Structures are given as structure tokens and as C-alpha cells.
Amino acid sequence: MTDLKPATSYTSTSLHEAVKLRLDEGGDFSQSIKPQTIPHFFAEVCDKYPELPALTWETPGAGVDGWTTLNYREYQENVEQAALMLLSVGLTERSSVGILAFNCPEWFFAELGTLRAGAVVAGIYPSNSAEAVHHVLVTSESSVCIVDDAQQMAKVRAIKDRLPLLQAVIQIHGPFEAFVDQEPGYYSWQKLQEKTYPSDLKEELLSRESRVCPNECAMLIFTSGTVGLPKAVMLSHDNIVFDTKAAAKMLKDVQIGKESFVSYLPLSHVAAQIFDIFLGLSHAGCVTFADKDALKGTLIKTFRKARPTKMFGVPRVFEKLQERLVAAEAKAKPYSRLLLAQARAAVSEHQNTIMAGKTPSIYGSAKYWVASRVIKPIRQMMGLDNCRVFLTGGAPTSDEMKEFFLGLDIALGECYGMSESAGAITLNVDINNLYSAGRAVDGLNLKVLDPDCNGQGEIVMRGRSNFMGYLGLPEKTEEAIKEDGWLRSGDLGYIDPKGNLVISGRLKELIITAGGENIPPVHIEELIKKELPCVSNALLIGDHRKYLTVLLALKTKSDPKTGVPLDALREETIEWLRPLDIHQTRLSDLLAIPADLQVTNDSAVQAAALEITAEPKLLEALEEGIKRANKNAISNAQRVQKFALIPHEFSLATGELGPTLKIRRNIVHAKYAQVIERLYK
Known part of the structure; x- marks a missing residue:
């Protein structure tokens, strides 16, 4: 479906209103990307690559090695079943489905099923309190909430009396309390999934999907709420599909059908949405799910299984990897520590020479070749020996950390994005420096507003990835995005002579x-x-x-x-x-x-x-x-x-x-x- 819903404004603060799209901006690339709904984008990939592996997760007792893998045909079938499940429990059109769970295949099924059914996805951080969950479900007008386990179910059960629009709560993983599947409005995912749904419900699903338009809201991303209650950022189908395709175009050496990703950052955040779900789709790649303890120490185990080809992490994730490596090195023998330090120095020197645009000497290249053989087992131990792209963002990354990983032949490419821009704004993928966040993705206009004598000012951007508005907050929306279409980031920075964006701080901070x-x-x-x-x-x-x-x-x-x-x-x-x-x-x-x-x-x-x-x-x-x-x-x-x-x-x-x-x-x-x-x- 590519027809647009009639709209009178480029912004909206209602789930029931569409927006106009800036189709004439962003140059040839923007104009070459036709408006598309997420269900249509998903179906295209599944129909083209039905037998390629799509999702992998650990399932004790399954298969030979305890892991389950679905191909794209099976992925599509699970999404359709999820959509029918949601319709059967009362999901209303243009309402939301709140998803309160750690990353798992059911998250993906529920999200894409929700969108097929003409509704909106609202992710909820598993760490949220019951009152914070209440705020999301009320704000997002949720008619269904999907929860991970009994702990998350308890949060929703405690507040359900204050949620008159909430028709159903579905629990994914056991153990289950006695009321699940017994009391009205409480269901287990497994029992709903095992049902066979009638043809009239399938017809209703097709009818709803035919009414979904690219310029309608698809997803709500709730801001972190460091000051006041979190705001709901409204992202349209076109916002997400366009930003995905713009980011994918920036990534070099893509091997369709052979890319591997690991899903471990919260899917309630826009970065994980774009990187895990949608870039995974655009590359026809395979996404492996980490377990709930990923950020507490088990992530490397998943990396070893998946051997990802691309990785995104907030700085704290790389900091934890660094801490683990430093602790291991501290226990090594003095000779081994000396050898590793010299190898890291040689690798770092080689990479810095290349980033400076110089050709390494024969001696320098030979040193690098030997040193890289010393470093390689460390990358293998982390499961990152196949990884060609390392991206970091979401917070400042220290120079010291970048240099540490550069010595391991891992160049951390800093990127810049916002929930309000549907994800990526800049990507540092052709890494010729470690100080910038890279260049703007194609189709996005980027500038510095009212620069001072050093060229520094507020970063603003305009393009098809700019969000629709903050749900129910017209005044806040007008503050963020002006009538001329420029989105105010609240971040300070400047653009260097090569077109790289350098972030220097945050206005509110x-x-x-x-x-x-x-x-x-x-x-x-x-x-x-x-x-x-x-x-x-x-x-x-x-x-x-x-x-x-x-x-x-x-x-x-x-x-x-x-x-x-x-x-x-x-x-x-x-x-x-x-x-x-x-x-x-x-x-x-x-x-x-x-x-x-x-x-x-x-x-x-x-x-x-x-x-x-x-x-x-x-x-x-x-x-x-x-x-x-x-x-x-x-x-x-x-x-x-x-x-x-x-x-x-x-x-x-x-x-x-x-x-x-x-x-x-x-x-x-x-x-x-x-x-x-x-x-x-």
C-alpha cells in the first residue's frame, strides 16, 4: 500500500490523523524512495528471501544445539498469526499495543502483527515501575498490552482498573499465575498462538491492512523522561522505512542474506528498532536474540554464537567489554601483557596512519600484519572476528575508549540520532577520524543554527525522517519542529570542513x-x-x-x-x-x-x-x-x-x-x- 491518507499538516499529535510528507526534499535519493508501509516493506523481503534464516534464539531442549531458527517464510507466518491473535482479543484500529518485554521473537511478531492490524506499537522499558507503565498505556491509548513474564504481568494487573481502554493483557513466558487464561482479559501467548482462527477474522485482517497508509503513525517511542514525564514521539511508517533505507545506503560492503545481528538493547528505544528489526530486514539478515542477562555479562556468549557482522552499542556496552578485557589482561603473565601492549600500539598506529589519509610504510604494514595476528584471538574470544561495522551512539564516547578498541583493530564509528528523527541522522562509517559522528545520511538536510564565531550552534535537520509530533502535546511539538520543517535537536555542535558533524554538548545540559x-x-x-x-x-x-x-x-x-x-x-x-x-x-x-x-x-x-x-x-x-x-x-x-x-x-x-x-x-x-x-x- 503506497497511497497516502489525506492530510493538511506536516505535523500531528493524534493517532487518528495523518501528515503530509516532504517528498520533494532531500535530493534524488529521497525522491527515489517511494512511500511504503512497514507491512508492505516486510512482505517484500519475506517474499523475496523465504528460505533465508531470519531469527535465531536459544531454546533449551530444541534441536541439536538448543537453538531455534526461523526462515523468512516462517517469520511471516508467525507475524500473521500474531496479528490474528491481537484481533481476537479486541485490538481496536488506531489504538496501541503496549509491549513490556525484553527482546525476544515474540516482540518482533507482536510489533509487525500490530502494524498489519492497523494499530500502533508502544514499547515499554522492562525496568519501568507500575506507574511508569500506566503512563505509557494511558498516553498511547493502548487496547492490548503484551508482557514478558509474571513480574511484568504483576505491574499491569496492579493498574488495570485505571485503564478503561485496555481490553487484554497477554503474557509471553511462564510461569503463569492461576488467573491467566481463566479470568476475562488475561491470556497466555502460547495458547493464543496454538488456535486456528476463522476465515472472517483473516478477512478482517486483510481489510485493516489495506487501510494502513505510509503517512500514519506506526510507532510511539517514549523519551527517557529525565525531566518530567516521558513524551510519546510519533513515528510514521514512512519515517521508519525511509530512515532505514537511508542508513542502509550508508553502510558499505553489505552482503544480502549473509549479515548477522544481535538484538540486546531495549526495543523500546529507536536505535534498537532501526538496527535490529529494520536494518535486519533491509539486509535480509539473521537476528540472534541475547538473553535477559546480556548487559550483565552474557552478551559475549551470544556474540560467539551469532558472530555478528554489524554491531551497535551505547558507550556503556563497549565500556563493559573494555572492563572485561582489562581485568583478563591484569591476570596474564608479565610477558603476555607486554606483548599485547606492543601489538595494540602497532595496530593503533597503523589505523591512525590510514585515517590520516597516509600510506603505511612497508615496515609499518609488516608490524601491523604481525600485531593483528596477536590481536585476532581476542576478537575471536569476544565473538567479534566477523564484525565489519562497529557503531556507537546514544551518549558521548570517550577518546580513551575509542583508542583502546582501535588497538584491537576495532574502529568505533560514532553515530548521531534522535527518537524524533526516527533514528540515524549521521553515521561515521567511512572512518577517517575518531572525533566526529560522521556525515548526514542521504536525503536529510543538516545545518547548525545561529553558529557562533567557532561555527558552533544548535544542530537542526529537515527531511522525511522527522517525526510527526508528540502525542497529545501540540505546544511541545511546535517547540521541537517549526513550520519551515526544521527539527530542533537541543544538541550543540559544528560541521567540520569535510562535512562531518561534531557533537559538543547539549543545550539543556x-x-x-x-x-x-x-x-x-x-x-x-x-x-x-x-x-x-x-x-x-x-x-x-x-x-x-x-x-x-x-x-x-x-x-x-x-x-x-x-x-x-x-x-x-x-x-x-x-x-x-x-x-x-x-x-x-x-x-x-x-x-x-x-x-x-x-x-x-x-x-x-x-x-x-x-x-x-x-x-x-x-x-x-x-x-x-x-x-x-x-x-x-x-x-x-x-x-x-x-x-x-x-x-x-x-x-x-x-x-x-x-x-x-x-x-x-x-x-x-x-x-x-x-x-x-x-x-x-
């Missing part, structure tokens, strides 16, 4: 000191972390203050199951302390805080009442690191004057990180208000 100086905190935080490798988190303070201060959290281990920070220091922290003649291995001993202080969302409040004391040599070393970072400050106002140690790392479990692992600055400010005030006395 700017610290404005009492002296009126505008300061981007991320840059200063990264400078400090570079000088102090023992520091996991550095959070700059100084809004409306006379000077800057910083909160520092030292690197500690985390509970692999809960993600809660532990008292045990990480190997790199212990190594960093050793030259100071400090030999503690526990944070509570190092900072003289109670060892039984339970790390919870309230632990910071408890610890804030204490004045954390530490070994003078540690405090002196931290102060020296901050002084070194201050030497790179752009002005005196950007120099940090004081610091305070806090009792644990930031984490999802303790509330300082949001679902996409970004720091929730307002939460940190509130938790450590007493500590912050002491820094200004």
Missing part, C-alpha cells in the same frame, strides 16, 4: 554559572575521567554557582544479576591505587563508609548524611588528576575547583542511569544535594 558562562559539562567530565582511570562517573556541578565542582564515583564491580554496584573495587582501580601505596580492595575500606550500607535508590541519601573521608594520598592523587584536566580548560570559568567522592557507581538499579544508560542528572543532583551544598560552603 549546559551549565550556566553565576558569572553567565555557558559550559558543556560532558567535555569537562571526559577530561577528568581521562586523567583519572580509576573514576567510573564524573558529574559536573555549577549551574548558577560561583565555580565548578564535580562528584566522583570510583570503579567497582557490579552484581551480575541485579546490576547493583558492589563494594569490591575493579582491577583497574586496584592497579591505579598500587603506586600510591594503597592496597585496599573494598570501597568501604577506602572511603571509610559503613560496609553494611545497603546500595539502593536511597543509599545516596543515607551516605550524604555522612562526610565521606578517605586516605589523604588518594584525595591528593584525585586532586592532581583534576588539576591536569584543568590545564585543558578553555577558560578559567571551566576549571573545577572542588570535588567530592560518592559511595557507589551510577547504575540502572540505583536510579542514576535511565533505560538507555544515560545519566539522569536531575536525579543525581537530588540524591546528593547535601554533598553538593557542602562543596559550596
Whole structure:
């Protein structure tokens, strides 16, 4: 279906209104991409490549090796069955299906089935509280909610009385409480899937699908909500299909039918949607599902199984891989450590030479050849030896981390995107530098608004991937996207002479000191972390203050199951302390805080009442690191004057990180208000 629904505006804040498309913008590429619904896009791929593997996941007891694989024909059949299931339990047209689950095949089936049935997908982060789930289901006008397990079912059951539009709740995985499949409105996925549905329901599905238009809302992506309640970003079918095709065109050396992806980042986020579901489709690739503990340590196991050819990860994912490799290296024999360090240096030197546009010498090439043989087993151990594209985004990636992975022959290509732009805005895939987020994808106009004398200003963009609007919020929509079609990002940056976008900060995160100086905190935080490798988190303070201060959290281990920070220091922290003649291995001993202080969302409040004391040599070393970072400050106002140690790392479990692992600055400010005030006395 490519016919457009009549529309009078380029924006909409209702699930029942379509929008006009900017088909005449974005040059030849944009005009070559015809408007298309997601179900039509999906059917095209499945019909063309029916026997290619599409989805793989671990199923204990299945097959020879405990894994199940579906080809594209079977994928399509499961999507149709899911669509019929949803119709049978009361899914209404132009309402939403809320999906509260970790990544799994049923997520994909439910999403694509929802879209075939003329409804809208609304992903919900599994970490959300019951009240946060209520906000999503109310805002999205959900008539059906699909949940992962009994834990997520309990959240919805607790709020269902306040959801008059919600007709059905479907649970994917057991164990099941007694009310499931017994009480009206509660169902198990398996029993619905096993049913044979009548022909009139199949006719209803075809009728609904025929009414779906490319310029209607297909998906709601809820912003992280670091300030206030999350807003629902409305993305049309055309937004998603166009952005997918634009991003796919940027990726080089694509081998249709041979690409492998691993799905592990939350599908409630636009990056995972585009990378896992839609780029997977555009390449006729195979998506392997990681398990729920992927970000707690099992991701490498899935990589080894899938051997992905393309990988996207937020910086924290690569940081965790780095931590694991550093810890393993620390246990190696001195000779092995020396050999590996020399090999990494040779590989990094070779890659930097190529990025600078120079031809490596014969000697340099020979050194690289030998060094790459030393490095290769590490990539094999991680399951990344087949990976040709490594993309990172969602938050700033430190130079130190990029250099670390470059030494492993892994060039991290930073990319830039927003929920409001349906995903990718820029991609750094022809990697000739490590400082930028790359060039704009085809069909998207990108510029810097009101640049200062250094060319820096707010990044704005216009094109077919710009979102429809914020559901039910016309004023917020008008603030974000102007009548001329330019989408305000709220991010600061500049475009270098080669057309690469360089991100320098976020307008809303700017610290404005009492002296009126505008300061981007991320840059200063990264400078400090570079000088102090023992520091996991550095959070700059100084809004409306006379000077800057910083909160520092030292690197500690985390509970692999809960993600809660532990008292045990990480190997790199212990190594960093050793030259100071400090030999503690526990944070509570190092900072003289109670060892039984339970790390919870309230632990910071408890610890804030204490004045954390530490070994003078540690405090002196931290102060020296901050002084070194201050030497790179752009002005005196950007120099940090004081610091305070806090009792644990930031984490999802303790509330300082949001679902996409970004720091929730307002939460940190509130938790450590007493500590912050002491820094200004």
C-alpha cells in the first residue's frame, strides 16, 4: 500500500490523523524512495528471501544445539498469526499495543502483527515501575498490552482498573499465575498462538491492512523522561522505512542474506528498532536474540554464537567489554601483557596512519600484519572476528575508549540520532577520524543554527525522517519542529570542513554559572575521567554557582544479576591505587563508609548524611588528576575547583542511569544535594 491518507499538516499529535510528507526534499535519493508501509516493506523481503534464516534464539531442549531458527517464510507466518491473535482479543484500529518485554521473537511478531492490524506499537522499558507503565498505556491509548513474564504481568494487573481502554493483557513466558487464561482479559501467548482462527477474522485482517497508509503513525517511542514525564514521539511508517533505507545506503560492503545481528538493547528505544528489526530486514539478515542477562555479562556468549557482522552499542556496552578485557589482561603473565601492549600500539598506529589519509610504510604494514595476528584471538574470544561495522551512539564516547578498541583493530564509528528523527541522522562509517559522528545520511538536510564565531550552534535537520509530533502535546511539538520543517535537536555542535558533524554538548545540559558562562559539562567530565582511570562517573556541578565542582564515583564491580554496584573495587582501580601505596580492595575500606550500607535508590541519601573521608594520598592523587584536566580548560570559568567522592557507581538499579544508560542528572543532583551544598560552603 503506497497511497497516502489525506492530510493538511506536516505535523500531528493524534493517532487518528495523518501528515503530509516532504517528498520533494532531500535530493534524488529521497525522491527515489517511494512511500511504503512497514507491512508492505516486510512482505517484500519475506517474499523475496523465504528460505533465508531470519531469527535465531536459544531454546533449551530444541534441536541439536538448543537453538531455534526461523526462515523468512516462517517469520511471516508467525507475524500473521500474531496479528490474528491481537484481533481476537479486541485490538481496536488506531489504538496501541503496549509491549513490556525484553527482546525476544515474540516482540518482533507482536510489533509487525500490530502494524498489519492497523494499530500502533508502544514499547515499554522492562525496568519501568507500575506507574511508569500506566503512563505509557494511558498516553498511547493502548487496547492490548503484551508482557514478558509474571513480574511484568504483576505491574499491569496492579493498574488495570485505571485503564478503561485496555481490553487484554497477554503474557509471553511462564510461569503463569492461576488467573491467566481463566479470568476475562488475561491470556497466555502460547495458547493464543496454538488456535486456528476463522476465515472472517483473516478477512478482517486483510481489510485493516489495506487501510494502513505510509503517512500514519506506526510507532510511539517514549523519551527517557529525565525531566518530567516521558513524551510519546510519533513515528510514521514512512519515517521508519525511509530512515532505514537511508542508513542502509550508508553502510558499505553489505552482503544480502549473509549479515548477522544481535538484538540486546531495549526495543523500546529507536536505535534498537532501526538496527535490529529494520536494518535486519533491509539486509535480509539473521537476528540472534541475547538473553535477559546480556548487559550483565552474557552478551559475549551470544556474540560467539551469532558472530555478528554489524554491531551497535551505547558507550556503556563497549565500556563493559573494555572492563572485561582489562581485568583478563591484569591476570596474564608479565610477558603476555607486554606483548599485547606492543601489538595494540602497532595496530593503533597503523589505523591512525590510514585515517590520516597516509600510506603505511612497508615496515609499518609488516608490524601491523604481525600485531593483528596477536590481536585476532581476542576478537575471536569476544565473538567479534566477523564484525565489519562497529557503531556507537546514544551518549558521548570517550577518546580513551575509542583508542583502546582501535588497538584491537576495532574502529568505533560514532553515530548521531534522535527518537524524533526516527533514528540515524549521521553515521561515521567511512572512518577517517575518531572525533566526529560522521556525515548526514542521504536525503536529510543538516545545518547548525545561529553558529557562533567557532561555527558552533544548535544542530537542526529537515527531511522525511522527522517525526510527526508528540502525542497529545501540540505546544511541545511546535517547540521541537517549526513550520519551515526544521527539527530542533537541543544538541550543540559544528560541521567540520569535510562535512562531518561534531557533537559538543547539549543545550539543556549546559551549565550556566553565576558569572553567565555557558559550559558543556560532558567535555569537562571526559577530561577528568581521562586523567583519572580509576573514576567510573564524573558529574559536573555549577549551574548558577560561583565555580565548578564535580562528584566522583570510583570503579567497582557490579552484581551480575541485579546490576547493583558492589563494594569490591575493579582491577583497574586496584592497579591505579598500587603506586600510591594503597592496597585496599573494598570501597568501604577506602572511603571509610559503613560496609553494611545497603546500595539502593536511597543509599545516596543515607551516605550524604555522612562526610565521606578517605586516605589523604588518594584525595591528593584525585586532586592532581583534576588539576591536569584543568590545564585543558578553555577558560578559567571551566576549571573545577572542588570535588567530592560518592559511595557507589551510577547504575540502572540505583536510579542514576535511565533505560538507555544515560545519566539522569536531575536525579543525581537530588540524591546528593547535601554533598553538593557542602562543596559550596
